[in-house]
Amino acid sequence: MSHSLRGRTAIVGLGLAGVGEAPGFSAMELLGLSVRAALDDAGLKLSDIDAVFAATSSHAFASMSVTEYLGLRPKYFDSTNIGGSSFEMHLLQASLALEAGLCDVALICYGSNQRTAGGRLVSMSEPQWHETPYRPRHPITAYALATARHMHQYGTSREMLADVAVAARQWANLNPDAFARGPLTRADVLGKRMVSDPLTAGDCCLVTDGAAACLLVRAERAKDFPKPPAYFLGAAGANWHRSIQAMPDLTVTAASESGPRAFALAGVSREDVDLLMLYDAFTINTILFLEDLGFCPKGEGGRFVQDGRIAPGGTLAVNTNGGGLSCVHPGMYGMFLIAEGVTQIRGEAGERQLKRADIALLHGNGGTLSSQVTAFLGSEAAL
Amino acid sequence: MDEGAGPQKVYEDYLARGRFMIQRARATGEYVFYPRTLSASGETDLEWVEASGLGTVYAITVNRSRDGSVNIALVDLDEGPRMMATVVGVETVPIGTQVKARVERGESPRVVFDPVEPRP
Numbered sequence: 001m002s003h004s005l006r007g008r009t010a011i012v013g014l015g016l017a018g019v020g021e022a023p024g025f026s027a028m029e030l031l032g033l034s035v036r037a038a039l040d041d042a043g044l045k046l047s048d049i050d051a052v053f054a055a056t057s058s059h060a061f062a063s064m065s066v067t068e069y070l071g072l073r074p075k076y077f078d079s080t081n082i083g084g085s086s087f088e089m090h091l092l093q094a095s096l097a098l099e100a101g102l103c104d105v106a107l108i109c110y111g112s113n114q115r116t117a118g119g120r121l122v123s124m125s126e127p128q129w130h131e132t133p134y135r136p137r138h139p140i141t142a143y144a145l146a147t148a149r150h151m152h153q154y155g156t157s158r159e160m161l162a163d164v165a166v167a168a169r170q171w172a173n174l175n176p177d178a179f180a181r182g183p184l185t186r187a188d189v190l191g192k193r194m195v196s197d198p199l200t201a202g203d204c205c206l207v208t209d210g211a212a213a214c215l216l217v218r219a220e221r222a223k224d225f226p227k228p229p230a231y232f233l234g235a236a237g238a239n240w241h242r243s244i245q246a247m248p249d250l251t252v253t254a255a256s257e258s259g260p261r262a263f264a265l266a267g268v269s270r271e272d273v274d275l276l277m278l279y280d281a282f283t284i285n286t287i288l289f290l291e292d293l294g295f296c297p298k299g300e301g302g303r304f305v306q307d308g309r310i311a312p313g314g315t316l317a318v319n320t321n322g323g324g325l326s327c328v329h330p331g332m333y334g335m336f337l338i339a340e341g342v343t344q345i346r347g348e349a350g351e352r353q354l355k356r357a358d359i360a361l362l363h364g365n366g367g368t369l370s371s372q373v374t375a376f377l378g379s380e381a382a383l
Numbered sequence: 384m385d386e387g388a389g390p391q392k393v394y395e396d397y398l399a400r401g402r403f404m405i406q407r408a409r410a411t412g413e414y415v416f417y418p419r420t421l422s423a424s425g426e427t428d429l430e431w432v433e434a435s436g437l438g439t440v441y442a443i444t445v446n447r448s449r450d451g452s453v454n455i456a457l458v459d460l461d462e463g464p465r466m467m468a469t470v471v472g473v474e475t476v477p478i479g480t481q482v483k484a485r486v487e488r489g490e491s492p493r494v495v496f497d498p499v500e501p502r503p
Contacts, residue, residue, distance in 0.1 A: 129391060130417035130466070130467065131467045133493035134469050135455075136455050136467065140446075141444055141455050144444035145444050148443060148478065193447075194447050196445065197445040198444075199444075244457070244467070245417075245467045
């Protein structure tokens with residue numbers, strides 16, 4: 001396997017805006033502020049951006065809307081929207097475009113005001129005609145079905161699911177920017193309102209506002225910027241279905257395919273990974289992705305997360321920002337996986353900073369366990 | 384029954400007449416659901432056949448809202464394909480429960496399932 005993209009591009013700018021609640025701001029206004037913050041972080045000008053990668057929950061033609069709002073004239077642009085994992089795919093596509101010389105400074109960005117705009121998940125996802133007669137409440141119906149099947153097949157318990165939420169909260173308690181902070185016990189999670197059996201409100205991600213942006217350049221200039229570069233090491237996507245009824249086995253996601261391909265492309269082994277950022281829209285996600293990415297055997301994810309193994313002080317650092325469950329989840333969370341990976345690799349994570357953060361695995365999930373994209377970022381020491 | 388229309392319309396027209404029909408590829412024998420213009424292996428020689436209506440609950444959840452509780456299930460049909468559906472007359476049933484389909488008539492006809500005694 002060739003590693004043609006390994007270390008060839010790097011993130012040199014990162015910006016966040018409106019994480020949590022940003023009353024009175026539109027999605028695009030927050031996105032614009034996050035781009036400004038990323039430019040300041042990198043010491044770049046708006047006019048330096050010549051490629052735009054964007055997807056949002058509220059813009060049909062996201063890169064066009066971003067381009068106009070920022071007054072850009074990009075040479076390359078891409079609005080690939082595969083749900084929450086779009087941004088991990090954008091990392092791959094931006095790196096390909098940079099490496100091909102089609103652009104020099106690529107912007108990847110997202111913004112949403114869904115919390116203050118209505119407090120409900122905003123989605124442009126269209127109903128599936130063969131599911132509509134049963135009035136599924138997506139996404140939770142789909143994830144609840146997958147959870148029920150995992151419990152049936154592998155003896156996963158609601159307590160194990162709750163432990164995922166508790167670990168996320170313990171990380172969030174070390175992150176001043178996390179939206180949901182404060183004590184949370186297993187009993188608290190189990191006692192929350194049942195939304196879709198077996199998932200309670202405590203098993204579901206937050207609904208927040210938030211925007212994030214990052215800037216990528218070719219590696220040869222990555223050291224010319226103020227902050228340590230976070231190098232792109234590789235990424236791969238896999239997609240087997242759209243609607244949950246078409247998912248072949250509800251206990252096995254396409255991460256089991258994207259993971260091995262991404263590991264091979266990035267030239268990384270599991271033992272090398274210091275940080276796992278797993279898209280935790282629901283507690284079952286963390287369990288499924290730990291299994292499908294090979295960090296524990298299939299079916300063992302529930303038992304694996306017990307006893308604080310993925311919490312601060314545990315043996316595996318997972319979702320150190322507090323995740324979608326306790327940090328931020330503005331509809332599509334994929335940009336925030338990148339943000340935490342970059343923050344840890346730079347050594348800027350404060351109280352939650354890992355001792356060693358040279359290789360970060362970012363696993364994006366989109367739709368109803370549908371599009372899976374695994375990406376790796378690394379420090380200079382990882383090259 | 385105009386079987387010359389697209390498969391979604393044909394399926395829905397059959398439902399409106401109280402019949403639960405699924406597709407089968409003549410050459411390969413593959414069953415197809417939801418109805419499409421080609422099978423998983425790419426065959427287009429699809430014929431409509433009456434579904435046996437027998438199936439097994441693969442996964443189930445109960446959506447709890449202010450308007451009440453409704454279960455949403457994935458049912459594996461005996462023919463092979465899986466469909467989203469609901470098991471009626473009960474709040475929920477265990478995964479693995481055997482079920483039988485019937486067409487619920489009305490403004491938007493749909494297939495629903497009743498639990499049945501386990502078959503050998």
